[in-house]
Amino acid sequence: MDSVHKRAQPVHLTTPVTALAYHDNDILLSGQGPYLKTTLISTAETLGCIHLGQDWKIHRIVMANVQRISESIEARLFMVFGAKSLKVLRLCVDRSSGSNSPSTWFQNLWNIPHFKDWIVDAQWLWNKADLPGEHPTTRSSLRPSVTTPPTSIAIGYAHNFVEIYQLPQDPFTISLETSDNLLTDDNLSSFPVVYSVQSEEHCTLFCGRFHNNTLEDLWFASGTVFCHALLWKVHHDDGIEAPVVKSLIGHEGILFGIRWNDDGKAVCTVSDDRSIRIWDITHPTTITHTTHFGHTARVWDCQIVGPYLISISEDASCRVWRNPLLTNAAEADDASDCLACWEGHEGKSAWGVAVSDHGVVTTGGGDGGIHLWRLDSIVAGTTDAEQNTKDVDLPTIATYIPDATGNEKEFVRDFVITSQEQSVYSTNTGYILVRDDEKGTWNTLFHSPLLKNYSSLESSTCGRVVVAGCLSGKLVIVSVANEFEPLIAETLGGIKIQFVFVLNGSDRNNFRIVVFRANCTVGVFNLTISAESATATCSHICDLRLPNNNKAIHAAYFSPHYNLVLLGSRDSTVLVYNLSQLNGDSEVSTTLDSIIDLKRCHGSETVSSILMVTEAGEGVGGKDRISVYSTGRDGSWTKYRFLGLPGGETVGSVSSVNDDDDEDVDMGDSDNEGDYANESHGKSALQRGQESSLDDRKSGTTVVLQKIFRSKITRGWLEQVFIMDGELLLLGFFNKKLFVYNESKHFEIFSMHSGAANRRRWRFLTNNARLEHTRLMYHSGYKLRSFARQLTAGSELFKNAKLQNNFHGREVRQMRFLNDAQPLVEGAPAPIIFASGGEDCRLRMFQYIPYKTKNSCTALKPLCNLKPSVGSALRCLEWSCTSDPHSYLLFTGGAVESMRAWQVGMSIPNSYQVPMIEDHAGNMIPEHTPLSLGCLELAQCPHASENMETRIMDLSVFKLDGHSGKHFVAAVYSDAAIRVWLFDEAVNSFVLAIDASYHAKCILQVSHLKLEEGGVLMFTAATDGKIAVWDITGALDRFLEVYSTDEIKTAQASSSSSVGRERKRARRDHVQTLGTPAAEVSVHMSGVNGLFVQDMGVDGIVAVSGGDDNALSVTRIRTVWDAKLRTVKVSSAKVVHRNAYAHGSAIQAVVMINTTEVVTTSQDQMLTVWGLNLLEDGGADMHMLETQFIHVPDPSTMDTIVMREEQRPLVAIAGIGVQFFDIQK
Amino acid sequence: MGKSSKDKRDVYYRMAKEQGWRARSAFKLMQVDEEFNLLEGVTKAVDLCAAPGSWSQVLSKKLVENQKEGEEAKIVAVDLQAMAPLPGVIQLQGDITKQSTADQIISYFDGEMADIVVCDGAPDVTGLHDMDEYIQAQLLLAALNITTHVLRPGGSFVAKIFRGKDITLLYTQLKVFFPKVTCSKPRSSRNSSIEAFIVCQDYTPPKDYVPNMGNPLLDLAPSDAQGNSNRTIVPFIACGDLSGFDSDMTYALPDSGNNEDYKVLAPVQMPITAPYLSAMEKKRKGFFNEQMSKK
Known part of the structure; x- marks a missing residue:
């Protein structure tokens, strides 16, 4: 490797994942730039990683068969190719350590650095006599039916020709200990071409694929730039040009991918x-x-896997389709041939896909992430869904009504799913029945004339208690498992109960029941089960006063700890009631007023569900972080935070929107959604001790519910939010399909036809975030349909669907290290943190965890992932520090003139596990500083253009001295x-x-x-x-003078100007202008893309610039400071060095990484390090010290930070991906 | 964002529509010509990868000016795809990697050769950078190969390039045929774009060189020459008037401040074919809305 002797050592790379292949069902090989990696699917553990060489980019991995060495050791021959290079390697797997992870290592057998053309496919070939039946390397290449080694390699090239190379040696005879490349320049001829053929069609291919594994039977499918697929036989007798046997004509664009079906009877093309x-x-002529x-x-690639087609695309999704070869014509009319759309990658393109025999699909993204999916999770439209969906019919009426006349009009009034095996029904004749869904048997729980002709059913989340609201205003409360005697409770007034909510109380035997009556009143009741006496008691606590004109309550939540009831209404309002405000011995008819009335939470649509989560000690200053989530029929979910609750974050504290790695949070499209709650407004009002007069917040108490953001998920409805296994799941309806969307991981887990989304017409129950045991019941016409799925062989396949964390999905435009991050614990290293933004419109922050020992890998730990607004690419960002050493400001700018200020707070998560590792000196040290990071939008800059x-x-x-808290941008x-x-902070x-x-x-x-x-x-x-130099001293002085005399007024004015539906135009009260620049120098022919300015003390100012014209320039500037006039005069400014061919x-x-060295990209x-000499005569000289290839395409930004312990610079370059270089001494 | 947003973002896009060019790239050729005077006295030109035809438009305008008495300017525009007709431009739908295409071009010049060959072609960019650069290089080499068949000695060749990681290798190739090679970036090409134009002057084929369409593979050297001091370097020239319009700059629309009056012009020539037309058609019919995910 060339980089061995370089000072700039590549230490980390994240780029698109372009190649994936399974060794077996658990070991996955992935190719990312020049790195080949083995990962254990089940644990997400990286087993090994090798660098194939400077110029390498792995495009594909092609497996051969497995060689069993011993009981526990096996070796897998495979090749990788990319561009014009190909390597033959061997993966050795040793499972002798028993329960521990297997150990793996790679052997580099043959490396052929430079073929004559671009490689589009490579295939292993055997002697025909060695192949007993099937050709072994079919789609999955997981069929080691052949024990003999392959003898040669077929290579298909982009100019539509094929060469066959003979292996110089039986690979199975090479010792597992051999570690070096067996091929040198001297014996390159030992890898001879034994056969070569050009297709009669001369054209360029984007893709091509071989079929079969012997030269005699070898076919090649060429995907041409002229929209055709050509099938031709590689081995033929006459002439050097092979005739095209079949032309597949129909595509309207270039072919990007082509694959054969395993049996060679079908070909799959994408375009x-x-x-x-x-x-x-199969047909000879048609x-x-x-x-x-x-x-x-x-579409980039598609393969046929049993009953499915699996495709990946530029739209970053992986789709699963019904295999049309197995579908008869009648079914083919079904419009929905796509069974699943898996969106686990951000930005643009999924590049790699592999499928294991266990049905685990792996996708590699342009965002550098690797995602796992399960084919057995596909439900929508499959026969599986059909088989597992059954009609639920009430039993014959005579079986539960002994004296039935046969004239009863009997049907299900309402139903609930109480467990994986049980469901409960209220019927028109007033019966409550329970059904054992496994056996299909029915039992009567209760019956009463009260329930005749009307009932509204609800169960507790534990499924033990079922409550039915009656026309007469009574509640019927029954135990499913006969824990207590059925109870009939009054709800005051005798008004029809429209909706019932059964909410968890202080313990497992305590519940709050919220009823919404038909006259638009709300009552809260306490239900307690006494286990000893097998009885339950229900008492009225209070009524809740709704604001005027309130239509209906659709969502309710009770927090026993804070004694709060949260309601969500049809008119998009969230209401909070504090039950602690009740006097213990108040009279019966107390009606409580809301403490918070937050309007327009979902535009003007219904708030359909609401949830409150407390994370102990995760908030600012070690306080509890209390968050509220709601969903709405505007298709959005909204996140809020509670301030001022006991033990929680206080009003005015800096809070954290988002803490650690797994939680990806989209900020809503705030351009569309004007009612974005603005931090600065409320805060400044409260700080001045005023009551907020905003009608969306009653701040009579110090409790504040603050909207953090709203994020739109669907054009349909969102109906339910739930948190399972720490992941935020959203349930909604769109186009008569019910779907469950994993918001934490950004993908749809589940979707299924279920009819419309009318409330009370569907019930959903699941056991975990993977929805392994899931039930759905819904009305379809007059039928009640019940679907259940049990993913049994499942969770053991893999624990984490995100096998490898992703980076930005599109070009990064700027990244900036946080230069003075402080260690959070004494003795720990200071965390290396950077923020980045780009074309994917996301603002992300990562912690770089450097390489410490031979066995640990460098890593980027995601800290934060925000989408400030849709469609506004981020172009630039800069950090600034505050007086609090663990709180920083970040400014971002970009398209549509958007500029924002963010507050970034750092804290130690109260629960974390950091692996201890051995450093070079043999001491056990923590691998990294654990870090929880919160990022909150503080303000948006007004428009001025x-x-x-x-x-x-x-x-x-x-910042200027003497003006703390004032940041000039x-x-x-x-x-x-x-x-x-x-x-102004x-x-x-x-x-x-x-x-x-x-x-x-x-x-x-x-x-x-x-x-x-x-x-x-x-x-x-x-x-x-051109570079212009400006003296802005005077302008800043004049501005600060007027600003300070008028601070409050200005602040108020601008504060209100940045709140509201639309961004206001900037006020120009105190604005200063600039005259002409103090100096102007022409340094480049066209755009100045890089500029680094440094004050070199006695040597004056040096500006190093890089241009679109490939040139690197050094400009020296001399200044004179007039202390009296407070002006800077530029006495000289000229270009003193220019290298027109720098790149x-x-x-x-x-x-500049120090005063004498410059790095350019x-x-x-290429990354080039230059030595800079400032000459005595005022000139400068620059000479190249070293240069090397970087693996980040479209590099756009570079930044450097000095690593505190090592005292040497770390340089990062980002574009499509990011690469880090440790600049050694 | 309405239709006018692209007008706002891109001054050359707007100007192209106002001045009747089929694409904004017309300005690129004009600016390159301003710098190098490539079209001076030219009467026979070949436009490779010509669709939608904006370079042919520029050639047509300039060559008619150059036309002398009794002499007729000739422009042959070649593209794989059909192109809407242009007056005074001979259109040839063909593949530039084919011998037959070269022969056909030559046949239009009555035994003479072209004074200039231009190529503004770019392949479909996939996003896999090394692949894209390879395909672009193949396209350029195909253009160069056909150029060696039709260009008179001393003639010039202008082609679009991507200034990516292997660009110095392409320079090496071009230097074999042209003593004077310049990389040029017109101001109408965006600063943020990887695109530039290679201007090759004074065509001088190597001694005994016989054009051969059968061998499109010029022997590309291994890529280990990257960044080393022995790489081929060619001068870079930014062309176009520095005081002229800047393609990266955001200009206020005429009558800005009250944009309602601003009239968005329709493109001069809509594309007559594109690979995604069927998909677009389905989208219009609402197929994707029904089928696709909710995002």
């Missing part, structure tokens, strides 16, 4: 035209095909505007300080320098290749 086509090639549309972007499409291109943030815009904003809002326009071009870079002697310089650079393509980023995917 630019977004379709999948399955071609039946070829028929089926076409499958569904992916919303181009004429054109809404204006992009914010770059930011630079600084210099921003440059695509419409040539240069603005400096003040972000005291009021959490932006005020425009300086507004100017220069360059008359799109401005690309902004930077600043606080000069030691005094004064602030700002540097801007644009697509015209082969546009330079994208420049950083470019579109040519």
Whole structure:
């Protein structure tokens, strides 16, 4: 490896996962850039990882057969190829350690570095005599039916020709201890081409596939750029050009993927035209095909696996389809041939897919993540769903009504699922029946004329108690397992009970029952079961006063700990009642007022469910974090936080939206949803001791319920939110399908036809976040349908569906390390944290956990994943620190002129496990600093540009001495505007300080320098290749003068201006202008893409810049500080060095890692380290120290941080993925 | 975001529509020509990968100006896909990797050769960068190969390139045929785009070189030359008037401030074929809405 002698050592890489293959049902091989990795599916443990070499990019892994060495050791021959390179390797697996994970290692057998053309497929070939029957390397290559080794390799190339290479040696005779590449330049000829053939069709292929494993039977399927698939036989007798045997014509775009069915009777193609086509090639003359549309972007690959087709696409999803070859014509009319759409990857493209024999589908994303899926989870539209859905019919009436006349009009009035095996029904004749769903037997629980002709049924979550609300206003309370005598309770007033909610109380025998009466009143009751006496008592606690004009209550939650009742209403309001406000001995008819009345929680649609979660000690300052979640018929879910509850976070404290790795939270589309609760408003009002006069918050008490965000999931309805196994699940309806969406992991787990979503017409019960044991009952016409699924062989296959964490799904535009992160525990290393944003519109933060020992891997631990607004790419971000060492500010800017301020708080999670590892000195140390990170949006910057499409291109943030809590954010815009904003922590809002326009071009870079002697310089650079130097000292002084005299007014004004439906225009009360720049230098022919400015003391200021013109320039600037006038004069500014050929393509980023060394990166995917000499005569010299290839395509941003312990710089480059380099001394 | 948002974002897109060009790329060729005077005196030109035809439009305009008495300007536009007709432009629907296409082009020039060959073609970009660069290089080499059949010695060749990781290898290839090779970026091409144009002047085929369409594979050297000091370097020139429009800049629309009056112009020429037309058709009929997930 070239990098061995480099100072810049690559230490971590996350890029798209492009190749996946199973060794067996548990060991997965994955290819990511040049890295080949083995992972255990069951535990997500990485077993091994090797680097194949500088120029490598793994495009595919092709398995051969397994060689059994001993009882516990096996070896798997395989090859990997990418671009024009191919390697033959062996994976050795030793399971002798018994219950522990197997140990694995790789052997590099033969490496052929440079073939004559791009490889589109490679295939193992055997001697025909060695193959008893089936060709072994079919789709899954998991059939080791052959024990003899392969003898040669067939390679298919992008120019539609094939070569056969003979293996130089029987691979099975090579010792497992051999570790080096057996091929050197000297014996390259020992890998001879034994056969070569060109297809008669000369054209370029994006894809091609072999079929069969002997030269005699070998076929090649070519997917051409001219939309055709060509099938031809590789081995033929006449001439050097092989004739095309079959042409598959029908696609309307380039073919990106082609595969054979295992039996060779069908071919599957995917194309630019977004379709999948399955071609039946059995007939000698006519070829028929089926076409499958569904992916919303181009399709990359599709394979036929038994009854399914499995495809991956540019739309980042993996879809499962019904195999049309097994479907008869009648069924084919069914419009829904797509059975599942798995969306586990962010951004663009799923690139790799593999299927194990156990039906575990692995997908590799453009986001660098690896996701696991289960084929047996597919329900929708499958025969499985049909088989497992049954009608529920009431038993013959005579079996439970002894004196039935036969004239009774009997049907199910309402029903509930109480457990995996039981369901309870109320009937029209007033019976409550329980059904054993396994045996299909019925029993009568209770019957009463009270329940005749009307009942509203509900059960407790434990399923032990069933409550029926009656027309007469009475409640019938029964025990399913006969724990207590049935009870009839009064609910006051004799008003019809419309809805009943049975909510968990203080212990397992205590419940709160909330009833919604037909006259729009709400009553709360206490139900207690006495186990000894086998009785239950129900007493009225109070009524809850609803606001005027309230329509109906659709959701309720009771928190025994805080004694709160939360209600969600049809008019989109969340109401909170504090039952502790009741006097213990108050009279019976107490009616309680709400303490919180939060309107427009779901636009104007119904709040359909509500839930409250307390995470002990996870909030700010070790307080409890108390969150509320609701779903609505606007298709959204909303997250709130409670402030001011006992033990919880207090009003005014910095809270955390989002803590650790697994919780991905989308911020709602705040552009659409104007009623975004704004932190700054409420906070500033409360801080001034005023009562908030907002009608969405009654702050009579100090308890505040604050909307954090709303996120839209579906164009249909969301009906239920639940948290299982720590994952947030959302249940909704869309297009007559019920679906369950895993919001924490962003994928749909379940979907099934279930008819419409009318309340009370469906019931759903599941046991865990994987929905392994799931029941669904729904009305379909007059029928009651019951579906159940039990995924038995399941959870043991894998624990975590996210086998490998993902990074951004599209190009990262900027990443910035948090430079002065403090260790959270004494003695622990300071965490290395960075924030990044890009084209996927997401703001993410990660902790980089460096390589410590030989056995541990570097890792990026996701800390935060937010989508501030849909469709607004992030272009730039910068950190700033506050007086609190564990709280920081982050500013982000990007498309549609959006700029936001975020508060980022760090704390130690109160429950965590950090593995102890051995460091180089043999000491046991924690692998990393455990960290919980909360990120809260503080403010949005107002608009200032004429054109809404204006992009914010770059930011630079600084504070001035003596002005703590005031952050100046210099921003440059695509419409040539240069603005400096003040972000004042005291009021959490932006005020425009300086507004100017220069360059008359799109401005690309902004930077600043606080000069030691005094004064602030700002540097801007644009697509015209010029750098302008600005003295902004005076303008800042003048601004601060007027701002401080008018602080409160300004703050109030701007505070209110950043709240509300739409972002307001910036106020210009105190805005200063800039005259002409202090200096301007032309440094590049076109865009300045990288600018790094540093004050070198006596040597003056140095600006190193990299341009779109491939050039690297050094500009030296001399300044004079006039302390009296407080101005900075530029005495000289000139380009003193220019290397026009610094890179082969546009330079994208420049950083100085110390005063004498510069690192650059470019579109040519190189990282170059330069030595910088400042010459005495005012000139400068720059010379290349080293250069190496980076594995991040489209590198856009680079940043550096000094690792505190090692005292050396870490450099990270991000684009499509991210790569880290440790710069050694 | 309405139809006008692309107009707002991209000044050249708007100008192309106003001035009747089929695509904004017309400005790129014009700016390259301003810098290099490539079209001076040219009467015979070949436009490879011509659809939708904006470069043919530019060629047509310039060549008619150059036309002398009794001499006729000739432009042959080649593309795989059908293209809406353009006056004065001979259209040829064909594959530039085929000998027959080369022969057909030559036949239009009555035994003479072209003064210039231009190629604004770009393959479908998949997002797998090394694959995309490879395919783009193949397209460029195919264009170069057909150029060696039809270009007169001393003529020029202009083609779109992606300035990716293997770009220096392509420079090496081009240097074999052209002593003067420049990488040029017109200001109408976005700063953020990886695209640039290679301007190859003074066609001088190697001695004894015989054009051969049967061998599209020029022998590309191993990629280990990357970044080393012995890599082929070609000068970079940004072209187009520096005081002219900036393709990255956000311009206020005319009459901005009251955008309701702003009239969005229809594209000059809608594409007449695209691979995703069937999928689009299905989308129009609501297929995807019914079928697809809720996101």
